[in-house]
Amino acid sequence: MEHPNRLRPQSINACTKSVNTFLLVSTLVATVTFAAAFTVPGGYNSSGTDSGIATMLRDKGFHIFVFCDSIAMYSSIIAAVALIWAQLGDLTLLRDALNLAVPLLGVALFMMSMTFTAGLFLAVSKLQWLSTAVLVMGITFLTMLSVILIPLCTPVTPSNRIYRYISYYVVYLVILATGN
Incomplete structure (x- = not known):
């Protein structure tokens, strides 16, 4: 007898x-954030007692860069392992893995975008x-991204009328803004 949580071959492919x-x-x-961790804005000190240390280590923007890059890296790794x-x-394992991975991937994409903004800001400061x-x-951009990602990453059902109206108009405005 087949295990009840096993998927049929057709649904496994989909x-x-x-x-x-x-x-x-x-x-x-994970690859992009890993590379960003070792190619930091401003580079590294090449001489003296601080040799090999990031030149912008004491800058608050650099701290934001490091935190966002780290969160994006770890979130994407956890999502990859879950996937x-x-x-x-196994159907239960698939559902649980997707419930874990999709929000973490949303966080990783958002943090990677913040990392880019912080790094570029530092470079032209x-x-x-x-x-x-x-x-x-x-x-x-981050505001638009959060408007798109939050409904995808949260288990909120659109049974609330206010939520439905707000999400309808937000999505409608995004469609108008992109011209599609």
Whole structure:
């Protein structure tokens, strides 16, 4: 007799495609954040007692860069490991792995975007108007990204009428803004 939580071959193929896509994205986020950790803005001190230490170590923007990069890295690794477990074919394991991985992947994408904004801000911080423009663009993008990711990553059901109206108009505005 077949285990009740085992998937049929047809549904395994459909779920495997989704899991593989999420796994690819989480692996790419882990790769990018890993590279960002070792190519920090401003580079490293090359001489003296601080040799090998980041030049912007004491800058608050650098602290934001490091925290966001670390959170993105660890979130994407946990998501990748959960998605590897999801490929075992057990329906309960698949559902639990996706419930864990999708929100973590959303956090990783958001934090990776914050890492980029913080790194770019640090790189142009000597020019006031440019650093302000980078910050405004970053905050605008991160706001739009959170509007898109929060409903995807939270287990909130749209049974609340107010939530439905708010999400409808937010999605409608995003569609209008993109011209699609």
